[in-house]
Amino acid sequence: MLRSLIRTRSQASSSVVTMSSITQRGNKRLLSETAGSHSRDNKILVLGGNGYVGSQICKEALRQGFSVSSLSRSGRSSLHDSWVEDVAWHQGDLLSPDSLKPALEGVTSVISCVGGFGSNSHMVKINGTANINAVKAAAEQGVKRFVYISAADFGVINYLIRGYFQGKRATEAEILDKFGNRGL
Template sequence: MRVLVIGASGYVGSRVVPAFLAAGCTVRAGARDPASLRRFWWHERVETAEVDVTDARTLPPSLEEVDVVVYLVHGMRSAHFRQVDPAAARQVRRAVDASSATRMVYVSGFVPAGDPGELSDHLRSRWEVEEELCRSSRPVTTLRAGIVLGSGSTSFEVLGQLGGRLPVTVVPGWLHTKVEPIAVVDLVAAVLGAVFSDLPTRSFDVGCGRALRYPDLLRLYGRITGMPRAQLTLPRIPSTVVGKVGSWVCDVPSATLTALIESLRHDMIARDARWRGSLVPATYRPSTVERALQRAVLPVDPAVPPEERDPMGPLPGDPDWAVAAAEARRYSARGIPPRRRRPPG
């Protein structure tokens, strides 16, 4: 089976590609700049393709002799992602319909119940992309996930950098919504299950099975990493202020951080656990939140080749701003408070 991974240079893509290789698939890694893939250890084991989802001309060549397409593109760094993302999905859907591909898999975000018009821009964009892709004549499996835990994940970095860099964590009064994380290794297992399935077009909520409030998740991170922080609740602080403070504290790109924070106004939890039994065996047990956080911050032995390391931990090719795991280990070992490294991008 030949799998085209669109967005292979992103965090989930960097963990999905080696899983497909291990499963015996031929992998075509698609990225806007194929040269950017050279930073990953698996680069020489895959086919590479220039895939710019905003440029329809790049799509037909990348889809030649492809069996399944995995779509992992989210344009939160652009100020116009609400317009760009659905348009890009439309071009991909049309190209897939004209290709040899027999299936698509899309990794999206949780879609809370209610009027889609009331969703944050981030979540509404992902819902609109899902709606567009599902117009395909090919079966489309959508995996809806919330916070993805693992060193290098944007949501893990936000959690770790917000939760570890200030002596007191300021919590807005509205930030008591529920979240249900998932370890990246479990999300990867769901992606593989979807690719090898013969299901009709369908969406699945994928989570760890435990929902907790975001302030409790911050406390749990502090306890596991040895960086407990007092929390101060400010009832009326607006999300725009939270975004600006977060941009000052975090190395995560500011546009991405703002979009993620706005989404935390919604409960981000799975409505069912149908993915277990449909995409993975019913006996599959996803990692607990505690275990996922522990694995994400474990020390890395540089003598171990990257292909043998735990994908929950840091790997070559992770973003330069992915520093939460290293800061947690440094603080835990020496009692040195983590510091911010650079201005927000």
């Protein structure tokens, strides 16, 4: 079984935890840290719930009794698993910040698993701009916690996927600014 690699980056009195891989065990730990108190009282919005990591987080959150919602451009899941019916799907686009507001109503925690590859500009847009829009919207709506599935930067392949890490770092900085120590 793979182990979750966690590295903490400190900035002043705040920290961001980055995960380079996630497992079922990691999902459980992430969700228990997100829960705070009782899972039934917490409504989680999973961004990227159609993706591999996001779908695993949705499934585990449902299993633990959380109220789970997710956002997609179509307003529905592209997956055909039975658990999908238990998620409240909202239509929206992270590149259009106003479209996030309805999905954030009543949400106590956001978990963003949004990321992507492509040209440097595309990677900055998806890993940076889209996630930064989500961070800002969540802060404006009074969401208590924002969890971001980022990536460990080992420096070896940065030049190949520079936009990927630029976007991730920019989002981490925005989380520190908007959520500080309440981010996790």
